[in-house]
Amino acid sequence: MAYLELDRVGKQFGTQTVVDDFSLAVGKGEFVSFLGPSGCGKTTTLQMIAGFLDPTHGAIRLEDKDLTAIHPAKRGLGIVFQSYALFPHMTAAENVAFGLEMRKVARSERTERVRAALAMVGLAGYEDRHPRRMSGGQQQRVALARALVIKPSVLLLDEPLSNLDAKLREEMQIELRQIQRTIGTTTILVTHDQNEAMSLSDRIVVMSQGRIEQIGTPQETYERPASAFVSQFLGKTNDFAATIDRTRAPALLMAGSWSAPAPIGLSGSVTVSVRPERIGFGNTGLSAKIITRIFQGNHWLFQCDSECGPAIVIRQNDGERQPVEGEAVRLAWRPEDMSVRGGASA
Amino acid sequence: MSTAAEQRSARAPWALTAPALMLFVGVLLIPLAMTVMLSFHDWGQYKGIEPVFILKNWREIATDPYYAEMFWRTFRIAIVTTLLTAVLGAPEAYILNRMSGRWKSIFLLVILGPLLISVVARTLGWALLFGGNNGLVNKLLMSAGLIHAPIPFMFTETGMVVALAHVMMPFMVLSVWAALQRLDPQIENAALSLGAGPVTIIRRIIMPQIMPGVLSGAIIVFSLSASAFATPAIIGGRRLKVAATLAYDEFLNTLDWPLGAAVATLLLVALVLIVVGSNALIERRYAEVFR
Numbered sequence: 001m002a003y004l005e006l007d008r009v010g011k012q013f014g015t016q017t018v019v020d021d022f023s024l025a026v027g028k029g030e031f032v033s034f035l036g037p038s039g040c041g042k043t044t045t046l047q048m049i050a051g052f053l054d055p056t057h058g059a060i061r062l063e064d065k066d067l068t069a070i071h072p073a074k075r076g077l078g079i080v081f082q083s084y085a086l087f088p089h090m091t092a093a094e095n096v097a098f099g100l101e102m103r104k105v106a107r108s109e110r111t112e113r114v115r116a117a118l119a120m121v122g123l124a125g126y127e128d129r130h131p132r133r134m135s136g137g138q139q140q141r142v143a144l145a146r147a148l149v150i151k152p153s154v155l156l157l158d159e160p161l162s163n164l165d166a167k168l169r170e171e172m173q174i175e176l177r178q179i180q181r182t183i184g185t186t187t188i189l190v191t192h193d194q195n196e197a198m199s200l201s202d203r204i205v206v207m208s209q210g211r212i213e214q215i216g217t218p219q220e221t222y223e224r225p226a227s228a229f230v231s232q233f234l235g236k237t238n239d240f241a242a243t244i245d246r247t248r249a250p251a252l253l254m255a256g257s258w259s260a261p262a263p264i265g266l267s268g269s270v271t272v273s274v275r276p277e278r279i280g281f282g283n284t285g286l287s288a289k290i291i292t293r294i295f296q297g298n299h300w301l302f303q304c305d306s307e308c309g310p311a312i313v314i315r316q317n318d319g320e321r322q323p324v325e326g327e328a329v330r331l332a333w334r335p336e337d338m339s340v341r342g343g344a345s346a
Numbered sequence: 347m348s349t350a351a352e353q354r355s356a357r358a359p360w361a362l363t364a365p366a367l368m369l370f371v372g373v374l375l376i377p378l379a380m381t382v383m384l385s386f387h388d389w390g391q392y393k394g395i396e397p398v399f400i401l402k403n404w405r406e407i408a409t410d411p412y413y414a415e416m417f418w419r420t421f422r423i424a425i426v427t428t429l430l431t432a433v434l435g436a437p438e439a440y441i442l443n444r445m446s447g448r449w450k451s452i453f454l455l456v457i458l459g460p461l462l463i464s465v466v467a468r469t470l471g472w473a474l475l476f477g478g479n480n481g482l483v484n485k486l487l488m489s490a491g492l493i494h495a496p497i498p499f500m501f502t503e504t505g506m507v508v509a510l511a512h513v514m515m516p517f518m519v520l521s522v523w524a525a526l527q528r529l530d531p532q533i534e535n536a537a538l539s540l541g542a543g544p545v546t547i548i549r550r551i552i553m554p555q556i557m558p559g560v561l562s563g564a565i566i567v568f569s570l571s572a573s574a575f576a577t578p579a580i581i582g583g584r585r586l587k588v589a590a591t592l593a594y595d596e597f598l599n600t601l602d603w604p605l606g607a608a609v610a611t612l613l614l615v616a617l618v619l620i621v622v623g624s625n626a627l628i629e630r631r632y633a634e635v636f637r
């Protein structure tokens with residue numbers, strides 16, 4: 001059963017529609033990411049859940065209760081802002097204690113819970129530091145502790161890791177995931193980093209221009225993208241124009257000189273997309289020429305010019321001989337590694 | 347690098363700042379030193395200024411309760427003015443900061459507009475409204491039968507404080523405004539999401555963060571009010587003197603320059619001590635917010 005439910009939520013600023021027809025059901029304890037390019041309405045959606053903005057249409061329900069009727073201060077959600085929005089005049093412990101104070105938690109219990117929350121995010125001993133004397137990663141942890149200490153029904157994270165450098169971000173991702181799994185708080189994360197969304201979430205909501213493009217597990221969205229936008233946005237991909245020929249038996253799907261048995265129920269011109277790491281060099285398949293090859297440590301990246309346009313191929317650096325620049329190759333992939341879009345139903 | 351070039355580059359800053367430095371020394375430091383010197387000279391009705399070194403003027407200021415009262419009044423007016431601008435200006439800046447686009451620029455102009463008008467004109471405006479029987483407001487209220495005598499405004503400390511507060515308000519608003527700009531735009535939402543009500547947000551989150559702005563505004567307003575001349579001269583005239591108007595009178599009416607110089611020097615020293623002292627206190631107290 002849905003714990004948090006967004007039912008055809010929409011938001012307009014004047015005449016501009018920023019979020020449109022957004023429906024999502026989040027299960028208890030689930031970790032869901034909103035993923036999309038800048039300006040697609042992720043923050044706006046999150047702020048509507050938080051109550052800082054009112055939806056123009058639709059309903060938001062938490063445990064079947066209308067959330068929009070509840071004042072933001074009474075919703076009991078934990079929020080981590082992109083800028084952290086820590087209170088600079090308070091120490092780390094005072095920051096974390098603020099939410100408990102507002103809830104009139106007795107002093108002794110408060111001290112204990114603040115200590116536990118800071119210890120959980122790895123900041124034991126930093127109680128008396130002021131935020132401006134802490135590093136970005138430490139501030140981020142204080143913000144997380146401040147949001148979690150009030151035992152929120154839902155944790156909302158608005159690009160909490162985007163201000164950190166790559167290495168720290170990876171560390172914090174692992175930590176965030178562990179913390180979330182341990183305490184089991186339902187979590188919504190806003191991000192425009194596909195790796196972050198994929199490594200953290202149970203499900204990803206891919207958004208574009210205020211609309212949902214696809215909702216699915218990280219694997220589903222990566223391997224079965226519902227639209228060209230999703231396949232382009234989630235990592236590198238190759239889109240080849242192909243045709244399905246139903247005049248012969250068995251029917252064939254053909255992309256250049258690569259062919260496979262046609263999928264059921266489609267005909268005409270289609271687009272096939274294949275991830276670069278799923279393409280191999282073989283004796284049959286799409287003919288292509290290697291334009292550049294780039295060594296990237298654990299893998300090779302090839303940019304090719306194929307009969308169906310430019311193509312990228314990624315091969316593991318497994319010690320085998322790899323083709324060199326200018327070499328003519330054939331590109332092949334297994335039919336189950338591609339997704340087919342478009343075409344007429346047949 | 348060669349030593350010659352090093353020497354040249356070491357001289358360069360001095361050479362470049364020399365004109366400004368000379369101006370600074372010429373028009374500020376030398377007259378200031380001369381004023382201090384002057385305060386130790388003697389003066390008599392018939393003999394004029396005698397360049398001797400005596401403590402007569404300083405002794406007079408220290409012993410005659412007239413001066414104590416006058417200095418106390420000067421600082422009392424400055425303190426009340428400062429409090430008034432803080433109490434009105436801080437909320438004003440906060441409201442202004444929350445306004446949206448066009449209204450914000452209109453009201454910012456309304457607040458800063460007075461800075462474009464001469465202090466004399468602005469203070470005379472108050473005099474026109476409240477000045478005795480002929481003041482516009484007084485006339486209206488009296489003809490409406492609401493009051494029987496004119497509201498006492500001219501030659502009162504209240505009048506001086508009101509007029510000064512009006513003149514000084516932009517400095518306070520700008521100073522608080524600058525502090526508000528440093529606030530994280532999501533800070534109120536953060537407090538809200540943790541369960542804080544509007545009063546708590548202002549008291550616990552906003553106030554402590556804009557306090558440095560209020561205090562630095564207060565220092566500006568206090569020092570400008572304590573040394574203000576035009577407003578006290580127009581509202582207080584000869585009857586209600588403050589340090590600046592007293593020094594002026596000693597110089598230009600009594601012609602007792604040495605005594606006027608002593609008053610001016612004392613005012614300057616007191617102000618410098620107060621400002622430097624409170625600045626140090628504020629910086630220590632709000633080290634975390636300032637960084």
Ligand SMILES: Nc1ncnc2c1ncn2[C@@H]1O[C@H](COP(=O)(O)OP(=O)(O)OP(=O)(O)O)[C@@H](O)[C@H]1O
Pocket residue numbers: 013016018036037038039040041042043044045192
């Ligand atoms: N208060 C507002 N008034 C008018 N338009 C707004 C307002 N807030 C946001 N928008 C517009 O709504 C759109 C979505 O904004 P939003 O902040 O939700 O994007 P986002 O997906 O969070 O992007 P980012 O990744 O850059 O944070 C943008 O085009 C923005 O210009």
Ligand SMILES: [Mg+2]
Pocket residue numbers: 042043044
């Ligand atoms: Mg955003």
